[in-house]
Each structure stands twice: as C-alpha cells, then as structure tokens.
Amino acid sequence: MFKEQANGQLYFKGKEVTLHPCFPSQDRMSCISILDDDQNEVFFLKSLNELEVEQQEIVVKHLYIEELGHEITKILEIVEEIELRKFLVETRSGIATFYMRSEEWPNKVRDDHFQFLDIHGDIFYIKELLSLDTKSQKRVSPFIN
Amino acid sequence: MNKNIELKKYFGQEEKLPEIVREQISEEIILYAYSDLNNSFHFSGSWIVVTETRFYLVHGKSLKLEKDFAINKISRVIERKSSNGFRLKILTADDLPPLLEVYYTGKQKVMMGKIKFLLEKKVKGENLAFDINPDKEYHSNALSTIIEVQSETSVDDKGTLLRLLSYLAPYKRKLIIGTIGAAVSTLVSLLPAYFSGKIIDDLVKPYQDGVLPVETALKSGWVIMAALGATFVIREIFSWMRLNQMSILGEGVARDLRVELYAHLQSLDMDFFSKKQTGSIISRVSSDTDRVWDFIAFGVVEVGIALITLLSLSAVLITMDYRLGLIMSVPVPLLLFSIYKHGEKMKSVFLKCWRKWANLTNVLSDTIPGMQVVKAFNQHDREIKRFNGINDVVTDQFEEVHQIWTRFWPGLMLSIHLIVLTVWCFALPRLFESGESQLSAGTFVSFLLYMTMFTAPIEIIGQMARMLNRALSSAHRIFEILDSRAKIVNKSEALRPSELEGRIEFRETTFSYDGIRPILKGINFNIEPGEMIGLVGSSGGGKSTITKLISRFYDAQGGSILIDGEPIENYDVGWLRENIGMVLQEPFLFHGTIWENIAYGLPDISKDKIIEAARVANAHEFIMRFQDSYETIIGERGHTLSGGERQRISIARAILHDPKILILDEATSAVDTETERKIQDALDKLVKGRTVLAVAHRLSTLRQADRIFVINKGEVAEVGPHEELLKNEQGHYFKLHNMQKEMNKNFAL
Numbered sequence: 024m025f026k027e028q029a030n031g032q033l034y035f036k037g038k039e040v041t042l043h044p045c046f047p048s049q050d051r052m053s054c055i056s057i058l059d060d061d062q063n064e065v066f067f068l069k070s071l072n073e074l075e076v077e078q079q080e081i082v083v084k085h086l087y088i089e090e091l092g093h094e095i096t097k098i099l100e101i102v103e104e105i106e107l108r109k110f111l112v113e114t115r116s117g118i119a120t121f122y123m124r125s126e127e128w129p130n131k132v133r134d135d136h137f138q139f140l141d142i143h144g145d146i147f148y149i150k151e152l153l154s155l156d157t158k159s160q161k162r163v164s165p166f167i168n
Numbered sequence: 169m170n171k172n173i174e175l176k177k178y179f180g181q182e183e184k185l186p187e188i189v190r191e192q193i194s195e196e197i198i199l200y201a202y203s204d205l206n207n208s209f210h211f212s213g214s215w216i217v218v219t220e221t222r223f224y225l226v227h228g229k230s231l232k233l234e235k236d237f238a239i240n241k242i243s244r245v246i247e248r249k250s251s252n253g254f255r256l257k258i259l260t261a262d263d264l265p266p267l268l269e270v271y272y273t274g275k276q277k278v279m280m281g282k283i284k285f286l287l288e289k290k291v292k293g294e295n296l297a298f299d300i301n302p303d304k305e306y307h308s309n310a311l312s313t314i315i316e317v318q319s320e321t322s323v324d325d326k327g328t329l330l331r332l333l334s335y336l337a338p339y340k341r342k343l344i345i346g347t348i349g350a351a352v353s354t355l356v357s358l359l360p361a362y363f364s365g366k367i368i369d370d371l372v373k374p375y376q377d378g379v380l381p382v383e384t385a386l387k388s389g390w391v392i393m394a395a396l397g398a399t400f401v402i403r404e405i406f407s408w409m410r411l412n413q414m415s416i417l418g419e420g421v422a423r424d425l426r427v428e429l430y431a432h433l434q435s436l437d438m439d440f441f442s443k444k445q446t447g448s449i450i451s452r453v454s455s456d457t458d459r460v461w462d463f464i465a466f467g468v469v470e471v472g473i474a475l476i477t478l479l480s481l482s483a484v485l486i487t488m489d490y491r492l493g494l495i496m497s498v499p500v501p502l503l504l505f506s507i508y509k510h511g512e513k514m515k516s517v518f519l520k521c522w523r524k525w526a527n528l529t530n531v532l533s534d535t536i537p538g539m540q541v542v543k544a545f546n547q548h549d550r551e552i553k554r555f556n557g558i559n560d561v562v563t564d565q566f567e568e569v570h571q572i573w574t575r576f577w578p579g580l581m582l583s584i585h586l587i588v589l590t591v592w593c594f595a596l597p598r599l600f601e602s603g604e605s606q607l608s609a610g611t612f613v614s615f616l617l618y619m620t621m622f623t624a625p626i627e628i629i630g631q632m633a634r635m636l637n638r639a640l641s642s643a644h645r646i647f648e649i650l651d652s653r654a655k656i657v658n659k660s661e662a663l664r665p666s667e668l669e670g671r672i673e674f675r676e677t678t679f680s681y682d683g684i685r686p687i688l689k690g691i692n693f694n695i696e697p698g699e700m701i702g703l704v705g706s707s708g709g710g711k712s713t714i715t716k717l718i719s720r721f722y723d724a725q726g727g728s729i730l731i732d733g734e735p736i737e738n739y740d741v742g743w744l745r746e747n748i749g750m751v752l753q754e755p756f757l758f759h760g761t762i763w764e765n766i767a768y769g770l771p772d773i774s775k776d777k778i779i780e781a782a783r784v785a786n787a788h789e790f791i792m793r794f795q796d797s798y799e800t801i802i803g804e805r806g807h808t809l810s811g812g813e814r815q816r817i818s819i820a821r822a823i824l825h826d827p828k829i830l831i832l833d834e835a836t837s838a839v840d841t842e843t844e845r846k847i848q849d850a851l852d853k854l855v856k857g858r859t860v861l862a863v864a865h866r867l868s869t870l871r872q873a874d875r876i877f878v879i880n881k882g883e884v885a886e887v888g889p890h891e892e893l894l895k896n897e898q899g900h901y902f903k904l905h906n907m908q909k910e911m912n913k914n915f916a917l
Contacts, residue, residue: 028265041248041250047251060246060248060257061246091251092251092252093209093252105640105641105644106317106641106645107314107317116205116208116210116211116252117210117212118211119211120178120179120180122178122314122317124317126526128523128526141274142313142314142317143274143275143277143313144274144277145253145273145274145275146251146252164516165516165517165519165520166519168520
C-alpha cells in the first residue's frame with residue numbers, strides 16, 4: 024500500500040500522499056489521516072499495527088520527516104520590539120529568526136517540551152528544555168516558566 | 169507603505185530581486201518570490217521568478233539560474249503544508265515527478281500563493297486582470313504580517329518621540345509654566361537643608377560658645393524659621409503649578425490625539441477596518457492616548473526633575489565640601505546601574521506574571537460568557553478547581569516579585585546608608601579638628617539632610633526606560649492610524665445633484681480585494697430607475713461586492729461604474745451614500761433609544777415621520793408593547809431586541825432616509841418564518857419607487873424582482889425575470905431553484 028519513491032515522496036496506492044496525525048504532539052503514531060494532493064483523506068490509519076512491518080517502517084520514517092516544526096537547539100537572543108517579540112535561534116535546520124506577538128506565549132505541550140507559533144504560522148519547538156545550554160535556558164525562562 | 173521598514177532587518181532577506189538575477193532574465197518579470205527552505209526543510213534561500221512564458225529558479229547565494237522551463241509545460245500547481253513549512257509542487261502531469269518543488273516558511277506564503285495563482289491562470293491560458301508591480305508586491309506581501317501586528321511607522325523611535333512632543337506646541341504657555349514650576353520647586357527643595365545648617369553654624373554654635381546673645385540668636389532663628397516656612401509654601405505653590413499645568417496639558421494632548429484619531433478614523437475606507445481588529449482600534453483611541461497622557465503629564469517632567477535634583481544635589485554637596493561631596497556623588501552611577509539591573513530583572517519576572525495573569529483572565533473570559541454550558545454540563549466544581557489552580561500559580565509568581573523587590577530595596581537602602589556611614593567616618597574626625605579642614609556641625613547637618621534626597625530621583629531615572637518604551641509603543645500605534653490614508657476621496661469639484669434618479673451601470677467592471685485574485689471579472693449590466701434586481705449565486709461569487717462598489721466602500725480597479733450616466737467617482741461620496749439605503753443581514757443598532765436609532769443621521773426629523781416609518785416597517789406594534797415605547801433604551805448593538813425586531817427598526821431607518829437606491833443584503837435570512845413574513849411585508853412597501861438590489865439566497869424572497877442576476881465566480885452568468893430564467897434547464901438559476909424546491913419539499917415532509 025505505502026511506497027517510497029526515489030525522490031523520497033510517500034505514495035499510497037499510486038498517489039502521492041502526506042501523513043497527518045490527529046494528535047501530532049501527544050501521539051503521532053496512531054490515528055493518522057492519509058491525505059492526497061487535494062487534501063482529501065484517502066485512508067485512515069488507526070494504528071500502525073494494521074500494517075506489515077515493512078510498511079510500518081516507511082510510515083514511521085515519514086512521520087519523523089513531517090516533524091513538529093523546527094527544533095530549537097540554542098536561543099541566541101530574545102528582543103522585545105513594539106508589539107512583537109523577536110527570537111533569534113539556532114535550530115537543527117539552521118539559524119532562524121521568528122516573531123511572536125508580545126501578548127502570546129509558547130505553548131507547553133508536555134513536561135519540558137514547548138512549542139512556539141510565530142506570527143506567520145511557522146512552528147518552532149524546544150524538545151527538552153534541560154538539554155539547552157544554561158544561557159539559552161535563562162533567556163527563555165521568563166516566557167515559559 | 170513606509171519605505172523604512174526593511175525586510176533585511178526583519179527577515180534578513182533582500183529588499184527586492186537582485187539586479188544580477190534580473191540581468192539573466194530576458195523577459196519582463198511579472199512576479200517573483202523568495203523561497204527560504206531547501207528540500208530538507210533546512211533554512212536556505214532561492215528566488216522564484218515568473219515571466220510571461222517561463223518560470224525560473226535562482227540560487228539564493230550564487231544568484232545563478234538553476235532551473236528554468238516553459239510555463240506551458242505546467243499542468244497543475246499544488247501547495248502542501250507540513251509542520252516544517254510549505255511545499256509548492258509544480259507538476260507537468262499527475263503521474264510524473266514534479267517539474268519543480270519549492271519549499272518555504274509561512275513568511276513567504278502570501279507571495280507564493282500569488283505565484284501559484286498566477287501560474288494557475290497561465291495554465292488556463294488566462295492573464296492577470298490587473299497591472300502589478302512585482303517589487304512592490306514582493307516587499308509589501310513579505311512584510312504584511314509584521315505591518316499588521318506592529319505598525320507602519322514603528323521603526324524610528326527618535327522621530328516618534330519628537331512627533332509626540334510636537335503635540336505640546338499648542339500648550340507652550342502651560343509647558344513653560346509647568347517647567348518653571350518643576351525647576352523652582354526642585355531648587356527650592358534644596359533650601360531647607362541649607363537653612364538647617366545655617367541655624368546650627370550661625371546661631372546655635374555661636375550661642376553655645378557664648379559669642380551670640382540669646383535674644384539675637386532667637387531673633388535671627390525666627391527669621392530663618394520664617395524663611396524656612398516661606399520656602400515650604402513657595403515649594404508647594406510651584407509644585408501645584410507644575411502638577412496642575414502639566415496634568416491639564418497632558419489631558420489636552422490626549423484629547424487632541426483622540427479628536428484627531430476619531431476624526432481620521434471616520435475618513436478611512438472600509439478596507440482599513442476590514443484589515444484591523446475592532447479591539448485594536450478601540451484601544452488606540454482609549455488606552456494608548458491615556459498612556460501618552462501619563463507620559464507627557466508626569467513622565468517627561470518627573471525624569472527632568474530627577475535629573476535636575478541629582479545634578480544640583482551633587483553640585484551643592486561638592487560646593488559645600490568637595491571631599492564629602494565626592495564620596496556622596498561618585499557612587500551615584502553605581503546605584504543607578506544597580507537599579508537598572510533590578511529593573512531588568514523585575515521586567516523578566518513581571519513578564520511571567522503577565523503571562524500567568526493572562527491565563528487567569530482567559531479562564532474568566534472562557535467561562536463567564538459560556539456560563540450556560542458550564543451549568544448545563546454541571547461543571548461548576550471542575551471550573552472552580554481550574555480557576556483555583558491557575559490562581560495559585562499567579563499568586564506564587566507574584567510572591568516571587570515581592571521576594572525580589574523586598575530584598576532589593578532594603579539592600580539598596582543599606583548601600584546608601586553605607587555611603588552615609590562613610591561620609592560620617594570621614595566627617596567625624598573633621599568635626600573635632602580645628603583649622604582649614606575643620607567641618608562645621610551645620611555643614612554636616614545640611615549634608616545629612618541632602619543625602620536623604622538622593623534615593624527618589626535615582627529610582628525615577630531607573631524606571632525611565634520602561635516608561636519611555638510604553639509611551640513610544642502607544643505613540644507608534646496611534647500614529648499608524650493617523651498615517652493611514654483613505655483611498656476613496658472626493659474630487660475637487662465633486663457633484664451633488666439635487667436629485668438622484670437611480671440608474672446604475674457597470675461597464676467591464678473588475679475588482680479584487682488583494683490586487684491579484686479577481687472577485688469581479690469585467691461584468692456589465694444596466695439597471696433602470698425604479699427597477700428591482702435580485703442578486704443570487706453561490707457564496708463568494710461577488711454579489712455583496714457589487715453592492716459595496718455601488719455604495720463606494722471600495723473603488724473598482726478596472727472598467728467603470730456609472731450612476732445616472734455619470735462615473736461614480738465624480739459624485740460627492742457623502743451625498744452618494746445619503747442617497748443609498750442599506751438593510752443588512754445583521755442590522756447594526758447603536759446604544760440609545762428606539763427613536764434615536766430610527767432617526768439616525770436625521771436629528772431634526774419630526775416624531776410623526778418616525779412613527780409613520782415604524783408603521784410601514786411593521787415595527788410600531790412591537791415598539792408600543794415596551795413600557796417606554798419609542799423611548800425604550802436598546803442595549804449595545806440592540807441586544808435587548810430579537811433579530812426580527814432589530815431588522816424592522818433598520819427598515820424603518822431606511823424608510824425615513826428615503827433613499828433612491830436601496831440595497832437589501834440577506835435582509836430576511838436570520839429570522840423565523842413568521843417574522844420573515846412581517847419583514848418581507850415591510851420590505852415590499854419599502855422598495856416601491858426605488859432602484860433596489862436585493863442579495864438573497866432564498867429565491868422566494870425575490871418574487872417581486874423585475875430581473876434576477878445570477879452571479880457566478882465574478883461574472884454575470886444569467887439575467888432575466890424569474891420565469892424566463894427557469895426556462896433554461898441547463899442554467900444555474902434552474903438548478904438553484906430546483907435544489908431549494910427539493911429542500912422545501914423534504915422540510916415539509
């Protein structure tokens with residue numbers, strides 16, 4: 024059913040598809056909606072156990088590709104600007120700048136996992152607060168603790 | 169748009185397509201965008217450029233063409249979203265690998281959306297309906313969210329501060345008096361300590377040494393006491409001058425800003441209001457002007473006084489005794505620095521408080537409006553527990569605030585006491601010395617008193633940055649509105665004819681809200697005076713847009729609109745709107761009495777006419793059931809009335825205005841059948857003798873229409889009377905009619 028093409032795209036029954044977990048933060052590995060190019064649901068995967076082991080591996084790999092946004096590894100600077108808060112961060116995808124509205128705050132997803140939704144809808148996240156260096160923790164502390 | 173807002177500053181990307189890229193492209197560029205992710209969703213950069221026939225991908229660093237292909241090879245363009253960003257897939261055929269895939273973050277989405285739209289148009293062999301400037305499109309779309317959140321004028325703090333202070337110009341006299349009051353009261357405050365020293369050195373000590381007789385000492389003492397008393401009186405008189413003049417002045421500036429803001433808001437187009445949140449506009453007129461008042465009335469002067477006090481205290485102390493003066497003055501910058509650092513720490517902790525306080529208010533704003541649901545699901549206990557939990561978190565956070573400041577201030581005071589102690593340590597031996605280095609007891613007492621005056625100004629200066637930031641933030645938000653310009657303005661000799669006949673003509677009229685996606689695609693029609701036209705069609709087809717263009721809430725970008733044969737732009741906008749009445753789906757009523765709402769805009773209208781209009785609108789009957797009849801106060805937005813009652817009051821209002829052109833936009837869609845009958849009956853009376861455009865989904869409400877226009881995807885798909893349109897079994901109207909008939913049949917079953 025699921026196939027990965029040479030270009031790395033995921034196909035389901037010959038159609039290119041993407042995976043959309045119903046609970047992306049809490050449980051990515053079950054209740055997955057499989058959407059085609061027109062955003063129509065072509066299949067609903069309740070549990071990975073419904074698939075053969077080989078198929079499961081393909082799906083799990085793509086679930087990781089379609090991650091939860093850009094993982095922050097270092098907070099370089101947080102600057103208060105008029106109506107905005109600017110974050111200069113180092114992520115696993117490179118250095119990035121993003122902005123949040125002054126009155127909006129990072130969302131605590133669980134324990135020390137925090138999600139930052141920027142004003143353009145891009146998602147950044149801290150996987151484990153304690154894995155950041157001390158300076159980064161200190162910089163971000165007023166916004167999450 | 170303000171040119172000072174730099175893309176480079178905000179996103180680190182170029183202000184426009186680099187010249188070197190343009191030179192590599194021979195055709196005229198229609199649109200371009202920046203792609204800021206690579207195919208692994210890593211931050212990167214490349215340019216996407218679209219010309220008349222080709223599509224280019226340019227590497228962001230080397231600026232060399234990486235790919236280009238003919239647009240006619242494209243079969244489909246798809247945009248996909250994932251958590252890491254967006255992907256634009258350009259396909260040549262569904263079963264072949266994409267021609268190109270472009271990856272980007274949300275920052276580039278608006279511009280990429282336009283590229284997608286343009287490519288889709290071109291795939292269909294169509295062109296854009298409007299001329300566009302690719303540089304302007306790229307720049308303004310990339311910054312649109314920042315501008316929306318922040319403001320167009322938010323870059324130059326110094327300029328904003330100067331502009332804010334320019335509002336003081338009409339209050340020069342008050343400003344001068346207030347400043348004199350501040351300066352004199354500050355300087356006079358230095359005198360009591362001086363007099364105290366004088367009493368000790370010139371009277372007490374000479375008397376104790378037996379040099380001065382008691383009578384003379386007492387006499388002189390009373391004179392100094394009187395001078396001291398006079399000093400206090402003078403100081404308070406000048407303090408009063410300062411407080412009185414500056415607070416009135418601040419109020420005046422806030423009033424001027426509110427007047428200018430409100431008047432300016434009235435002049436702005438609907439386009440402005442559709443892009444801004446109501447709460448945001450209201451807060452600029454209310455709380456932002458209040459913050460500016462606070463800053464002008466107290467901030468500027470308080471900081472000025474603090475600086476004058478510190479400088480004059482240092483000068484006085486050094487003049488009195490330079491050694492002790494230096495001991496006292498030199499640590500001042502250190503104290504200021506520690507206050508600044510404390511302020512920074514407090515800012516960070518207050519941020520936490522603010523965040524947690526917001527959580528608490530969120531619970532309130534969730535549950536109080538939804539109290540019916542809470543009760544219905546018997547969730548009181550859960551909600552109380554939720555509130556208490558967050559309330560405890562807030563309390564803990566504020567406890568941290570109190571821990572910090574209660575530790576800091578005694579610590580700071582201890583430092584000041586240490587300085588005082590140091591002064592004592594240096595002064596004490598000199599008090600017992602003789603000769604040049606001897607310190608008189610009076611000088612020392614003056615010194616001690618002056619030292620107590622050091623703390624307050626240091627604290628005020630420490631808080632200056634916060635105060636200034638708050639005021640500047642508000643000033644930016646106010647000036648953003650003041651700098652917005654209405655696009656729809658009267659021509660220099662705008663027409664105000666004595667009468668409007670009501671003939672309407674659309675000629676090849678095109679319109680788009682975002683300048684790219686057309687809502688109306690070159691539509692043509694004529695409406696004769698007194699004709700009733702029904703506008704039907706699917707949502708988003710352009711029906712309401714037609715009515716907004718006739719009311720000139722927006723101007724068409726292409727073609728023309730003529731009213732009585734004259735281009736709509738030639739008329740005075742106010743006169744035109746006076747002659748157009750509107751009855752909307754959600755009628756807007758103001759807080760006030762029923763008669764004030766019916767007579768809105770006609771303050772001198774007679775009571776008879778108001779009652780007559782209410783009778784025609786089938787409103788009189790229910791109005792008379794209220795205890796206060798026409799004087800019944802209807803709450804904010806008329807919430808004390810039912811939907812049907814509000815609608816009939818708005819119809820009465822329209823009747824009273826007697827417009828030549830009447831627009832009915834879904835006027836009966838939100839009410840029950842019985843109320844609809846009453847409203848329809850009122851509308852039937854209202855439409856007589858006027859040109860009417862009635863937007864409706866329920867075709868039954870258009871039974872009186874002379875002609876019906878079926879609007880589909882920005883075009884007039886069909887025109888004709890009801891019976892004639894029904895003859896075309898392949899037509900949209902026929903299908904629509906049959907669908908509604910089926911629904912009604914099923915409903916009846």
